[in-house]
Amino acid sequence: MTSTPQPNSRPVLFDWFFAIAVAAVAAAVVRILNFTPYEANQGAAQKIYYLHISAAMGAYIALGIVAVMSVVYLWLRDKRADLLAESAAEVGLLFTTVVLTTGPFWAKPIWGAWWTGDARQNLTLFLWFLVAAYLVLRGVVDDETMRGRYSAVLGILAALNIPFIHMSVYMFRTMHPMPILLKPSAPSLPSEMLITLLMAIAAFSLFCVALIRARYRIAVSAQHA
Amino acid sequence: MPDTFSYFIAAYITAGVLYAGYVVLLWWRSRR
Numbered sequence: 001m002t003s004t005p006q007p008n009s010r011p012v013l014f015d016w017f018f019a020i021a022v023a024a025v026a027a028a029v030v031r032i033l034n035f036t037p038y039e040a041n042q043g044a045a046q047k048i049y050y051l052h053i054s055a056a057m058g059a060y061i062a063l064g065i066v067a068v069m070s071v072v073y074l075w076l077r078d079k080r081a082d083l084l085a086e087s088a089a090e091v092g093l094l095f096t097t098v099v100l101t102t103g104p105f106w107a108k109p110i111w112g113a114w115w116t117g118d119a120r121q122n123l124t125l126f127l128w129f130l131v132a133a134y135l136v137l138r139g140v141v142d143d144e145t146m147r148g149r150y151s152a153v154l155g156i157l158a159a160l161n162i163p164f165i166h167m168s169v170y171m172f173r174t175m176h177p178m179p180i181l182l183k184p185s186a187p188s189l190p191s192e193m194l195i196t197l198l199m200a201i202a203a204f205s206l207f208c209v210a211l212i213r214a215r216y217r218i219a220v221s222a223q224h225a
Numbered sequence: 226m227p228d229t230f231s232y233f234i235a236a237y238i239t240a241g242v243l244y245a246g247y248v249v250l251l252w253w254r255s256r257r
Contacts (some may be wrong), residue, residue, distance in 0.1 A: 045229035047257045048236045055240070094247050098240050105236035109229040211247065217252050
């Protein structure tokens with residue numbers, strides 16, 4: 001079965017949903033900067049956490065969508081699933097890039113080195129290369145069906161790294177801080193910081209979905225150009 | 226408390242440039 005996406009007359013990017021997402025991000029940043037206390041041992045660098053963790057959550061969401069849509073495409077051969085996977089992969093690469101660039105700005109003053117070769121750092125960099133390879137692959141395969149099949153398999157394999165990245169702090173000797181939220185026990189943050197972190201995660205997750213939505217609209221529009 | 230403010234600012238500027246750059250890229254693509 002092959003479905004064809006419905007074309008829009010023109011891709012509308014900056015609609016109400018996008019505006020809400022941007023407003024949520026702005027509100028989260030204002031709370032981080034002005035209404036959240038500094039951590040006593042790390043100073044201002046600790047506030048990089050809010051950006052770094054929320055970008056990681058955005059990457060998890062985007063690459064989770066890649067995996068689910070890739071399975072849907074392999075199962076149903078639905079072109080919409082292929083385009084949504086492509087859109088989510090590109091946004092996932094953006095959020096993974098933010099994770100990889102903000103992390104070292106925290107690591108340098110706290111660990112004394114920009115990059116330590118830590119298991120979670122290396123696995124995240126490996127994920128970045130896999131997602132980049134996914135997008136390069138889509139650019140070099142001309143046949144639409146083959147492109148969809150090859151990239152769906154690579155997309156699923158790339159997303160399979162995410163559980164290993166999350167569990168890497170338990171599986172390997174690592175300097176990386178342990179999970180603060182996604183762990184069996186209660187969150188290990190004072191309530192003011194925890195609220196800020198949850199707000200940042202919600203805002204950047206919404207922003208991630210808004211970007212995927214905008215990118216998907218462009219992809220559908222390009223199909224019918 | 227250690228002075229790590231410059232690292233904090235650099236991280237936020239880097240992330241802001243990346244996010245805003247991607248939004249501009251989407252806007253540019255939508256107009257082609």
